[in-house]
Amino acid sequence: xxxxxxxxxxxxxxxxxxxxxxxxxxxxxxxxxxxxxxxxxxxxxxxxxxxxxxxxxxxxxxxxxxxxxxxxxxxxxxxxxxxxxxxxxxxxxxxxxxxxxxxxxxxxxxxxxxxxxxxxxxxxxxxxxxxxxxx
Amino acid sequence: xxxxxxxxxxxxxxxxxxxxxxxxxxxxxxxxxxxxxxxxxxxxxxxxxxxxxxxxxxxxxxxxxxxxxxxxxxxxxxxxxxxxxxxxxxxxxxxxxxxxxxxxxxxxxxxxxxxxxxxxxxxxxxxxxxxxxxx
Numbered sequence: 001x002x003x004x005x006x007x008x009x010x011x012x013x014x015x016x017x018x019x020x021x022x023x024x025x026x027x028x029x030x031x032x033x034x035x036x037x038x039x040x041x042x043x044x045x046x047x048x049x050x051x052x053x054x055x056x057x058x059x060x061x062x063x064x065x066x067x068x069x070x071x072x073x074x075x076x077x078x079x080x081x082x083x084x085x086x087x088x089x090x091x092x093x094x095x096x097x098x099x100x101x102x103x104x105x106x107x108x109x110x111x112x113x114x115x116x117x118x119x120x121x122x123x124x125x126x127x128x129x130x131x132x133x134x135x
Numbered sequence: 136x137x138x139x140x141x142x143x144x145x146x147x148x149x150x151x152x153x154x155x156x157x158x159x160x161x162x163x164x165x166x167x168x169x170x171x172x173x174x175x176x177x178x179x180x181x182x183x184x185x186x187x188x189x190x191x192x193x194x195x196x197x198x199x200x201x202x203x204x205x206x207x208x209x210x211x212x213x214x215x216x217x218x219x220x221x222x223x224x225x226x227x228x229x230x231x232x233x234x235x236x237x238x239x240x241x242x243x244x245x246x247x248x249x250x251x252x253x254x255x256x257x258x259x260x261x262x263x264x265x266x267x268x269x270x
Contacts, residue, residue, distance in 0.1 A: 019210050021203050023158040023166045030217050030262075031158045031166055031201035035210065066166035068156050072207070075154050075170065082165050127165075 002128040006043065010131060013069055013079050014040035017104050021068045022047065024058035032058055037100045038069065044086055044123035048097050051118045059085060059122060067124065076134035086125035093119035137263040141178065145266060148204055148214050149175035152239050156203045157182065159193035167193055172235045173204065179221055179258040183232050186253045194220060194257060202259065211269035221260035228254035 006014075014020075020038035023031050032054055039046035045067055049056045059065055064084045071077040097119055101110040141149075149155075155173035158166050167189050174181035180202055184191045194200055199219045206212040232254055236245040 019205060021156040021158075021168065021170075021205075023156075023168050023201065025160075025164075025166065029160075030199060031160065032217075033156065033158050033168070033201045033203045033215055035156075035203060035205050035213050064165060066158065066168045068168045068170060070154060070156075070170050070205075072210075075207075078170050080168055082167075 002130045004126055004129065006040065006045075006126060006129060007131075010079055010129060011040050013071055013077070013131075014038055014045060016071070016073075018069050018072050020045070020047070022055050023066045023068075024055045024064075025062050026054075026058060027061070037104050038067070039096070039100060039103075041123070044125055045081060045083065046096075047122045047124060048093055048100055048119060049122070051120055056120065056122065060088070064127075065124060074134050076132070078132050080128075080130045080132075081124070081126045082128040083124040083126045085122055087123040088120055090118070090120050093121045096121055137265045139261060139264065141175065141180075141261060141264060142266075145214055145264060146175050148206055148212070148266075149173055149180060151206070153204050153207050155180070155182070157190050158201045158203075159190045159199075160197050161189075161193060162196070172239050173202070174231070174235060174238075176258070179260055180216060180218065181231075182257045182259060183228060183235055183254060184257070186255055191255065191257065195223070199262075200259060209269050211267070213267050215263075215265045215267075216259070216261045217263040218259040218261045220257055222258040223255055225253065225255050228256045231256055
């Protein structure tokens with residue numbers, strides 16, 4: 001059965017340095033998918049991106065995405081979330097990508113920033129959550 | 136730049152025991168995504184499934200899928216393939232899932248088979264291939 005809210009184990013999987021495969025719809029009707037860093041707050045999956053990439057454009061246009069997160073320590077446990085954009089904001093996005101660099105790279109600041117980059121945070125509200133447990 | 140054919144490194148990533156996130160379109164227009172085992176032949180990504188699962192139904196209906204494969208040894212290397220069904224066949228599907236069990240589980244035969252299961256192989260021909268190299 002799918003749920004519409006995140007539980008504690010979902011939040012653990014999203015807080016650990018696992019990768020999130022973001023799937024969005026291209027304008028031609030095919031699916032774009034890419035693995036990215038991921039974060040979570042109490043109710044939302046939190047994604048941070050540079051605005052000129054393909055998936056945030058698709059996300060803005062369609063309003064929705066499907067996310068899969070594999071537990072890197074046991075790939076037979078995974079999370080699938082279909083959701084919609086609850087918030088898009090530039091507020092705090094630079095500080096947040098530094099926090100993501102600490103989580104994923106063990107570095108104090110995000111090392112890949114380029115002049116002209118505009119970073120945003122998308123908060124994704126779940127509409128369907130399914131977690132597959134191993135074994 | 137995206138390619139339309141697989142190269143040697145793509146085939147290595149698909150031959151290693153990495154997981155493939157299969158994204159397909161649900162009838163309601165949202166995206167279904169799930170991580171599964173994966174194989175490769177010279178020109179196709181090879182997927183093996185029980186026919187009653189959600190994604191093969193979507194794949195039959197739409198004819199296409201997007202696949203992402205992360206290198207589990209270095210998640211900053213990954214492969215994204217948007218493709219279409221070149222072949223669906225039951226021929227050899229039972230032997231093939233045993234080969235997949237050897238690859239992923241180190242077991243001689245697939246341990247999860249249930250009475251009534253109908254297994255099929257889908258061969259996916261790439262329309263767009265993109266490999267992101269680390270660093």
